[in-house]
Each structure stands twice: as C-alpha cells, then as structure tokens.
Amino acid sequence: MVDTHALIEDLRAEQEELAALLGEIHLDDWSRQTPAPGWTITDQVAHLAYFDQAALTAITDEEGFGRILSEAIADPERFVDIAAAPLVALSPADLLAKWRKTSAELREAMATAPAGIRVPWFGPPMSVASKATARLMETWAHGQDVLDALDVVRRPSARLRHIAHLALRVRPYSYFARGLEAPRTPVRLELTAPDGGTWRMGPEEAEEVVTGHALEFCLVLTRRRHVDDTSLDARGEAAREWLRIGQTYAGGPGEGRRPGQFAKS
Numbered sequence: 162m163v164d165t166h167a168l169i170e171d172l173r174a175e176q177e178e179l180a181a182l183l184g185e186i187h188l189d190d191w192s193r194q195t196p197a198p199g200w201t202i203t204d205q206v207a208h209l210a211y212f213d214q215a216a217l218t219a220i221t222d223e224e225g226f227g228r229i230l231s232e233a234i235a236d237p238e239r240f241v242d243i244a245a246a247p248l249v250a251l252s253p254a255d256l257l258a259k260w261r262k263t264s265a266e267l268r269e270a271m272a273t274a275p276a277g278i279r280v281p282w283f284g285p286p287m288s289v290a291s292k293a294t295a296r297l298m299e300t301w302a303h304g305q306d307v308l309d310a311l312d313v314v315r316r317p318s319a320r321l322r323h324i325a326h327l328a329l330r331v332r333p334y335s336y337f338a339r340g341l342e343a344p345r346t347p348v349r350l351e352l353t354a355p356d357g358g359t360w361r362m363g364p365e366e367a368e369e370v371v372t373g374h375a376l377e378f379c380l381v382l383t384r385r386r387h388v389d390d391t392s393l394d395a396r397g398e399a400a401r402e403w404l405r406i407g408q409t410y411a412g413g414p415g416e417g418r419r420p421g422q423f424a425k426s
Contacts, residue, residue, distance in 0.1 A: 163290045169271050171320045172297045176264045178315075179304040183257050186311065191253040195306040196385070198416060202310055203256065205303045207248035208241070210260035212299065214246075216292060217267040219280050226281055233283060268298070284411050298324045298409050302383035309385075309423075317355040317376040325352060325375055328382035328409045329362050335407045338414055346399035350380055369397025371404065382407045384417040 172192060191203045200208075219226040233240045248256055272291050279286035288293070301324060305347065307314055329350060331342035349363030352375040371378065373393035380386035381393060381404055388404045395401040408414050 165231070165290045165293065166272060168290055168293045168297075168323065169268050171323060172271075172293050172300070173268055174318075175297050175304070175320055176268075179300060179307065180257065180261055180264075182304075182313070183253075183307070188253060190311065193310045194417060195310040196422070197306050201247055203253065204245070204309050205306050206256055206260055207245040207251075209300060209303055210248050210256065210263055211245040213260065213263045213267045213296065215293070216280070216282075216296060217263060217270055219282060220267075220270045220274055220278070220289070220292075223281060230281070230283065241285075282411075294323050294327050295410075298327055298383065301379070302385055302410070305380065305385045319355060321355065321375045321379050322360055324379045324383065324409060325350060325360060326362060328378070328407060331409060332403060332407065334411070335403065335414075338408065338412070339406060341406075344399045344402075346397070347400045348397070348400045348403060350378070369395075369400040371395050371400050384408055384411050384415065386423055387418045387420045389420040390418075390423050 183202075186202075190401050191206075192201050194201055195205055197205070209347040211304060215226065215229055218229060232244070236243065248259065251259065252358075271293055274280075274289050278289060280289060280292045282292070297320065301320070304315075329348075332348070343351040346369055347364045347367035348369045349365065349367040349374045350360065351370055352362075353362045353373065354360050354375055371393060372395075373391065377386065380389060381388050393404060395404050406414070
C-alpha cells in the first residue's frame with residue numbers, strides 16, 4: 162500500500178528545495194534561458210505555480226476544474242502559455258511567493274482529501290497518491306531545467322524512486338503520445354539508487370532490462386537528457402526503444418534534449 166502522507170511529505174521536500182534555491186538567485190537570473198526552448202526560469206516557475214493551482218482546484222472544486230479543462234480543450238496548442246501568462250507577468254518575488262503559497266495549499270488539500278477520492282485531470286482521473294507523484298515529478302523535472310540554466314548540480318535523493326516508478330507505470334503512454342501501439346513485451350528496471358543500493362522494479366520474469374543510475378534514468382524519462390548522453394544500458398529491443406521515446410508527463414513529447422547537449426553524468 163502507498164503511504165500517501167509520506168508521499169506528500171516527499172512532494173513538500175522537492176518543492177521547498179527548489180523554492181529555497183530560487184530564493185537565493187539574483188533578480189537577473191530569472192530571465193535566463195533554460196534548456197527548454199523559449200522558456201526562462203520565470204516561465205518554468207510560472208508553469209509549476211499554474212499547474213499546482215490547477216491540481217488544487219481539481220481536488221477542491223470539480224466544477225471549477227471543469228472550466229479549466231474546457232479552456233484547455235478549446236485551445237490545446239496555446240493553453241499552457243496562455244494560462245501561465247498572468248503568473249509570468251509577476252515580479253520574481255511575487256511569483257515565488259505565489260508558488261510557495263499555492264504548493265502549500267495543494268499539499269494540505271491532498272492530506273485532507275476524502276479517502277478514495279478520484280482527482281479529475283487533463284487525462285483520466287487519478288488517486289491523490291498518483292497526483293502527488295505527478296506533481297513531484299513535474300517539480301523535479303522543471304527544477305532540473307532551472308538548475309541547468311544556473312549551471313548548478315544537485316545531490317540526487319531517494320525521491321527519485323517515485324519518478325522511476327511513475328515512468329514504469331506510464332510506459333504505454335509514451336507510445337500513445339506518438340500514435341504508436343505499445344508493445345506487450347514487459348521491461349524491468351535495475352537501477353543504482355543514490356545511496357548505492359539497487360532499486361528493482363517491474364516483472365521479475367521480464368527478459369528485457371534497463372540498468373544504470375536512477376538519476377540518469379529519471380533524467381532520460383523526463384526528457385531532460387538524451388539517452389546517448391548517459392551510461393544507461395538496455396537489454397532487448399523494447400527496452401532500447403523505451404529509452405528513446407519514453408516520457409513521464411502528459412501531453413506531447415516535445416523536442417526533448419539533443420544528443421551531445423549535456424556531457425555524460
């Protein structure tokens with residue numbers, strides 16, 4: 162069974178770690194370009210703030226979230242940029258304060274949500290635990306863009322396990338997002354954890370295996386690194402294909418990162 166409260170605590174730690182870094186950077190740094198084409202650090206934080214607010218609305222005001230969903234359906238190509246525009250217009254201090262407040266309210270709503278609630282979203286409804294995992298993944302991934310823009314290296318944490326689990330669970334979506342049929346071949350993971358231990362995930366009987374460092378796996382599956390710039394190893398055609406096209410987030414795959422854009426970890 163998933164310990165939802167422990168998961169929410171990990172989300173808190175992920176959000177507060179990034180917020181602390183943002184609170185220390187120079188005002189001019191907020192306009193730095195990140196590896197995501199056209200996105201500054203301000204854009205990255207505004208994105209997190211908007212979708213944390215959307216998640217909060219989804220938990221506490223289903224009708225209100227329905228209106229958000231209608232706006233997304235009406236203009237799916239521009240929705241993300243249009244929705245976050247008012248937040249992008251804020252000063253860095255106000256934007257950071259807004260995100261801190263929203264993320265705290267979201268965690269409180271998650272912690273006090275009725276047992277068994279299904280949270281509506283832009284895809285299928287999900288449990289509170291799944292929503293917390295998704296927000297943790299998004300915070301970590303967009304946080305990586307911020308760190309890359311600042312040329313800062315962070316110490317990986319055990320929270321990466323949530324992202325690796327999510328990647329494995331949503332593997333079929335990586336194919337769906339590209340209009341491809343998902344293979345039925347199972348794949349398992351054998352990842353080196355930040356503390357040097359091993360995380361084993363997926364069917365034990367699976368003959369196709371991805372091995373390597375959990376950090377690199379999460380970077381690749383959130384499309385923050387190209388697999389060629391890592392030391393990951395895949396045994397089997399389905400495993401190799403997954404590393405090429407895999408993603409942990411909803412929506413289109415985007416451009417990802419180019420081979421050679423980052424040195425091997």
